[in-house]
Amino acid sequence: MDMQVWRPRLMSGQWFSHLPVSLQDSLLAAAHIRRLLPGQRLFQRGDPPCGVYAVLEGSVRIGAVNEEGKEALLSLIEQPHWFGEICLFDSQPRTHDAFGQGHCVLLHIPQAVMLALLDDQPVYWRQLALLMSHKLRLTFINLEQLSLMPAPARLAHRLLMIAQGYGETESPRRLLQLPQEQLASMLSLSRQTTNQILKDLQGQGIVNLRYGEIEIVDAARLRALAII
Numbered sequence: 001m002d003m004q005v006w007r008p009r010l011m012s013g014q015w016f017s018h019l020p021v022s023l024q025d026s027l028l029a030a031a032h033i034r035r036l037l038p039g040q041r042l043f044q045r046g047d048p049p050c051g052v053y054a055v056l057e058g059s060v061r062i063g064a065v066n067e068e069g070k071e072a073l074l075s076l077i078e079q080p081h082w083f084g085e086i087c088l089f090d091s092q093p094r095t096h097d098a099f100g101q102g103h104c105v106l107l108h109i110p111q112a113v114m115l116a117l118l119d120d121q122p123v124y125w126r127q128l129a130l131l132m133s134h135k136l137r138l139t140f141i142n143l144e145q146l147s148l149m150p151a152p153a154r155l156a157h158r159l160l161m162i163a164q165g166y167g168e169t170e171s172p173r174r175l176l177q178l179p180q181e182q183l184a185s186m187l188s189l190s191r192q193t194t195n196q197i198l199k200d201l202q203g204q205g206i207v208n209l210r211y212g213e214i215e216i217v218d219a220a221r222l223r224a225l226a227i228i
Contacts, residue, residue: 003028006056006107013080013168015131016054023124026117027109034108036060036100047094049087051110055079058104059177063185064096073185076101076178081168085128088114138166146188152197154187157226159207163216176214183214201225 007028010016016024034053036042043050045064053060055077062083063073074096077083087094088111109117118125138161145154163172184194198214201207206222208215216222 003031003033003107009056010054010080010107012170013082013165014170015082015127015134015168016080019127020124023121023127026121026124030113030117031107031109034106036104036106038100038102040100040104042098042100042106043094044097045094049091049094049111050084051108051112051114052082052084052088053109054082054107056105056107059101060104060106061099061101061182062096071185073182075166075186076162076182078165081165082131085132087111088118088128089132134167151187151189151193152200153226155183155189155194155197156201156222158183158187159214159216160219160223160226163219172216172219174216174219176216177212178214179212180209180214 007024010024016027019027031054033056034042036058042053042060056079059079060077060083061073062075062077063071065071083098086092118128145157149157159176160172161167162176162178163174165173180194180198181191184191187194189197198207198209201222202209204221206216206218206225208217
């Protein structure tokens, strides 16, 4: 398959669309398609580096599971996000588990191929650093909110961030494919607390709840709650 057919979808993301055209072309030329079934594992914590990925369809669940089987969900990576770049910098094992959420189509550039490209054009390392630093910035924000913000404000902020593709997309979505238990896990809240906050928001006409979905009805009021 000619990877150029995926260029329009990738161009909807801030990171890829701001790359030099020569790097865009090189990434597409080096990539191949990887498909995941619902719940299929892409990699797990401790696995050796396997390259970088971009989500084209579906989403990828990033998290970890303890010995008791409890999962800590860090994020759901949706199109057109790229991920997996940390291992390019340190060549260390994967830090978390990654599973397909629904049927997934991924663009995959293997580790050795990506490193060869960067060795040939070292100037492109800066672009990968920008991808990683954006995620590091979001991590600091989330850690601060976990310590300082009340649960309703944290939940509101996370819904807005997901709707905006964590800064990757220009047009926010209204409808989020997001089960409440996964939102609760991302926020380190109980399922009951998350449900109560969402019910309160629905009662105020700010969101609308359906099975496995959260619709943002009034983004302005949700944003006002997020900055308390």
